[in-house]
Amino acid sequence: MVVYPTDTVYGLGCDPLNPNAVRRIFRVKGRGAKPLPILAAEVEDAGRIAHLTPKALRLAARFWPGPLTLVLAKKPLLPSIVTCGLNTVGVRVPGYQPTLRLIRESGGLLVGTSANKSGAEPPRTAGDAIRQIGGEVDLVLDGGPTPGGLPSTVVDLTGDEPRLLRRGPVKLEEILDALGTP
Numbered sequence: 435m436v437v438y439p440t441d442t443v444y445g446l447g448c449d450p451l452n453p454n455a456v457r458r459i460f461r462v463k464g465r466g467a468k469p470l471p472i473l474a475a476e477v478e479d480a481g482r483i484a485h486l487t488p489k490a491l492r493l494a495a496r497f498w499p500g501p502l503t504l505v506l507a508k509k510p511l512l513p514s515i516v517t518c519g520l521n522t523v524g525v526r527v528p529g530y531q532p533t534l535r536l537i538r539e540s541g542g543l544l545v546g547t548s549a550n551k552s553g554a555e556p557p558r559t560a561g562d563a564i565r566q567i568g569g570e571v572d573l574v575l576d577g578g579p580t581p582g583g584l585p586s587t588v589v590d591l592t593g594d595e596p597r598l599l600r601r602g603p604v605k606l607e608e609i610l611d612a613l614g615t616p
Contacts, residue, residue, distance in 0.1 A: 435459065435570075437549045437563045439577030441501075441530035442585055443556035444563040446549035446571070447473070449540065450483070453513045459545055460515075462570045465552045469517045470545050471503060471524040475534055479542035480504075480525045483512040489591050489613055496612040499529035501603040505590040516545070522592055532577055558582055 435448045435458055446463065448455035450472050459470065474480035477494050484506040486494070493504060508523040517523050528534060528546070537544045548556035549563040549571075557563040560576035568574060587602030589609055596613065598606050 435462065435572050436536070437560065437567070437571050437574040438533060438536050439530075439560070439575065439580050440528060440533050440546075441581065442583050443558055443580055444549040444560060445473075445533070446547050446563075446567065447536075447540070447544040450512060450516050450543050450545050453515050456513065456515050456545065458570075459547065462567050463547065463550070463552050465547075467518040468552075469520055469522075469524065470547050471526070472512075472516070473533065473537050473544045473546035474525055474527050475537040475542045476527065479537075480527065483509050483543065484523050484525050485509060487591060489596070493589070493591075493609060493612055494527070497604055497608075498527035499534065500527070501529065501584070501586040502526055502609075503586045503588040503600075505588065505592060505599065507592055522590075524588060526586055532575075536575070 438445050448459055490504050490506055503524045503526040505522050505524045508517055550556050550566050558580050560574050584602045587604040588600040590597040590599050
């Protein structure tokens with residue numbers, strides 16, 4: 435398990451294909467049955483764990499790397515513990531180079547949850563993360579204070595129409611425009 439800087443707050447990650455590591459994430463965060471988002475280094479890596487529909491590929495081409503998380507049907511390769519038994523997964527390619535480098539060095543996929551106890555303020559410095567969970571992780575990468583800001587926009591593409599689940603930097607109008615939807 436690693437604590438790492440992102441473009442908003444410090445993240446807590448592990449190999450999402452390793453169920454034991456994923457169990458540790460849930461234990462450290464004190465997180466109930468809430469699915470974990472996955473960060474991918476490239477669109478192709480996202481395609482290893484999620485079904486990339488034509489709509490998803492259009493949005494990925496326009497907004498990845500960047501602050502858009504797509505909820506897609508998951509592939510069997512991804513252990514169900516990551517999604518708490520759901521058949522969907524939230525995935526994105528972040529636009530922050532230090533995070534992308536870590537994801538690439540980790541095999542292309544990394545759990546992308548915030549490095550805090552559930553319900554606590556997400557940390558903006560490595561010190562904040564260490565105070566909350568530092569004794570329970572294997573490695574802390576200190577990239578200095580993060581800029582903060584809005585978490586990613588989350589759009590569910592598993593239905594006939596895209597459904598906005600969380601507002602963020604990418605506006606719904608931009609998503610609909612990219613999809614050619616009026």
